[in-house]
Amino acid sequence: MSDSADNIVVFDHVQKSYDGENLVVKDLNLQVARGEFLTMLGPSGSGKTTVLMMLAGFETPTHGQILLEGTPINNVPPHKRGIGMVFQNYALFPHMTVGENLAFPLEVRGMNKADAEAKVKRALEMVRLPEFGNRRPAQLSGGQQQRVAVARALVFEPELVLMDEPLGALDKNLREEMQYEIKHIHESLGVSMVYVTHDQSEALTMSNRIAVFEDGVIQQLAAPDDLYERPDNAFVAGFIGENNRLFGKVIGEDGASCQVELEGGGGVVNAKKVNNGGVGSRTTLSLRPERVTINPTEGQSANSCKARVEELIYLGDHIRTRVTVSGNEDFIIKVPNAHGHPVLQKGTEVKVGWETEDCRALDAPAG
Amino acid sequence: MANVADTMPDPMTGEDGIPLKTKLRIAERRNRIKAALLVLPLFAFILVTFLVPIGQMLYRSVENNIIADNLPRTIELLSEWDGNNLPPEPVFETMVAELKIARETKEIGKIGKRLNYEMSGMLSLFKKSGRKVRKLETGPYKEALIKIDKDWGDPEVWATIKQVSDRITGSYYLAAVDLKRSPQGEIVAQPDYKQIYVSLFIKTLWISLLVTMTCILLGFPVSFLLSNLPMRTSNLLMILVLLPFWTSLLVRTTSWIALLQSEGMINDLLVTIGFIGDDERLKMMFNQTGTIIAMTHILLPFMILPLYSVMKTISPSYVRAARSLGANPFTAFWRIYFPQTLPGIGAGSILVFILSIGYYITPALVGGQDGQLISNLIAYHMQSSLNWGLAAALGSILLAGVLVLYMIYNKIVGIDNMKLG
8 A cells, every 4th residue: 555556546635615615525534445445434424425426437536635546537528537436325317228238338439339248248147137137217116226336346347346325225135245245345455445335334344444534534444344343533432333422531651551540430440542632631432332341350351340230231142231230321231141150130230341441531522 | 011902892984883994985975075176166167158158169160950940841841853854833832831930030130141152142042032032922932933033943952951951060160171061962162252261270370380480580599598697687687578468469360460560650750761752662561471470479479488588597517518518609509408498398389379370359359351360251251241140160170279289299109398487
């Protein structure tokens, strides 16, 4: 990634404003490596779709430059960019058959009929719909339409394919199936993909790297496991996966860890220094529910805290336990349904413990 | 399960012993009656004001009782006549007798008028003879009648009477397409000076087509703009489109007169800026141009509304998808956007076209001599010439034409694809 020639797309200080007052995208710097599957993840209104539309050519940056294969494309119209795109509602042309839909990008490129037909056939085989060339899009199921849309974006062999929440309209099972299918297509073709979604599990399943967007800024750009296990800030920690938050004040630091006095009277705990301010500042402690132990044995965990059991939800493989820790009533612990797991009663007092490594001191809550 | 079996011994029978199927049927019938009662007032209204008049019109276009009612014995005798020479004396005798009766019942004018449609001069012949046969008491009637008017000596007069004696006639329809039946019973063209209807039908279709085309050309961009604007702006502009609907048709048409006539605003302006000389003022009113301009203006909303409602539903992502797939803006529009607007164009066109071919007020006011349409002539026959049979035949042909167009449209586009809102 250090060599710029490996990057198919470069965003260089890109800004976008629709009204001249508010920036939807603020100073975006992002490189997409060749062959990479990069996901832009974020809540709606975070600017991720705007970034995609600027890349596709349907919006122009107010400031900064976008480079495709090293060439600035700010003034290149969409049809000359050669970027494949899958739209949210597929945008399959309703008045054309599936075959005509797929042939369209080849036709406008002036490809002769026989070659185009062969390519369409291959594309349909790739998405496992070889018999559907003569159907109309309306005669297909949602999943089939989705596959056709993917095939159409790939049939003219672009180097880069953009996908704008393509699985949003599918039901859960189909969505998971399609996630794997798109992932496999990406792996087998080696194209670069930029994928936009607000669904974190989708992002974690498919991506090489994920850029988490919030408020027009990339909050963190990292591989899925990094993003989940080592979030940089409170927003990412809260947005990706389930997360327990405790607020407190930093009262001391030593090396990689710091001491935090919890608000709500939970006492002092150790946390890993990540993104917190200096001594005396407020901080958000982030703890994953599966990294918290109930009633740890002496010396098992570096930190422990009193807690009261509020609610027990049986989920088969684990018991979702809601406890109050230091005034936070929504502290969730996943207790695995394993041999000898602690049997808890609602309303009882227990101890919860965790490793300093798993408790990350992040930026202070807003306000 | 045991409980259910106790209360319902037979699953197909309700608790009161009536079979479930019967109960369902009763309930469904009640719903149907309720639905029927709700539409009954409108149905009755349509029946009385729409279907019955159409039926009457169709009947009147073939109805031909006047001769058969008033000259029954004459035409009975005429049926045995070979039509070569003059009919024999008994025919003249009964004719005189029946003319006397017709004179008493004041039907003689109607008889003359009906016969006059087939052969000019018949009305005056009957009126004159009606006055004079009073004094005829004894025969021979043949000579007496011919003495009253020598036309009675013309076998064609008798052949015409014989020909229109049927109670059902197609002669109005023949007249409506510039044909007639010769006294020998062959279908022949009307004399040149009477051939007006076919060319008028063609002109009506042609003007309607022109109006429809201009409505498409003018309405398409407007609808496109409206459908792409934000809701608030487009609603505001939509009011402007609808504004003509809230103004009287008469006011709108007469405003065009004020604008377009040779002493009107546009001509005055052109003369003032020196674009044309005072003696070469454009003739834009009281001719076809005026009819087309005014009708296009009046019918434009009927094109814009369905087009707009169709365009509103076309997601911008289609054009974007086409662009991202490599289509330039024109290809994306022509291959992807335009075909999806066809249901709207179809709906708008059929509306405008059908309204155009029956348009009356506007051509009557601004059409002058050469901008008149078929409906103006129908009105003329209804109100002035009082040839209701011909008016009905012309109207029926128009109605049939609209139905045929509707069927063609249904065949090509499919009426389900038509979107009006």
